[in-house]
Amino acid sequence: MPKNSPAFDFPQDLRDAQLSLHQTRAAYEQYATTLPWSAGPMPGWEGEKQLHSSYRSGKPDSPGYTEEQASELARFQDELRRLSIEVTTHPYWSTLDSGVVEARMALKHAHEESEDQAA
Numbered sequence: 001m002p003k004n005s006p007a008f009d010f011p012q013d014l015r016d017a018q019l020s021l022h023q024t025r026a027a028y029e030q031y032a033t034t035l036p037w038s039a040g041p042m043p044g045w046e047g048e049k050q051l052h053s054s055y056r057s058g059k060p061d062s063p064g065y066t067e068e069q070a071s072e073l074a075r076f077q078d079e080l081r082r083l084s085i086e087v088t089t090h091p092y093w094s095t096l097d098s099g100v101v102e103a104r105m106a107l108k109h110a111h112e113e114s115e116d117q118a119a
Helices: 012-032 067-088 091-095 100-108 110-118
Strands: 045-049 056-059
Touching: 012 067, 012 100, 012 110, 091 100, 100 110
Parallel strands: none
Antiparallel strands: 045 056
């Protein structure tokens, strides 16, 4: 965060919810990279050779998601939705007269300040 930006006194529960949101989003994105490219079974395909290149785009056959994969993905999405609502509807925001957008942007980086102080 820039040194000349104002400091905000975020309540700890709001800071914790924002950090959980960051961590859950990272875990969700990491999990999503392990999934097949299509949620449902789909045949693979190969595109035409690109002009002035030997590159051919394509995808292998996709078996689709298993019930466990679909369930885990839904669990992540539900948790992300819950945390997003918790952060955006926190009573702290109604205490600010102005600078709400700036405060919300600062909250996204508040955990970095804690890491810097711990180091």
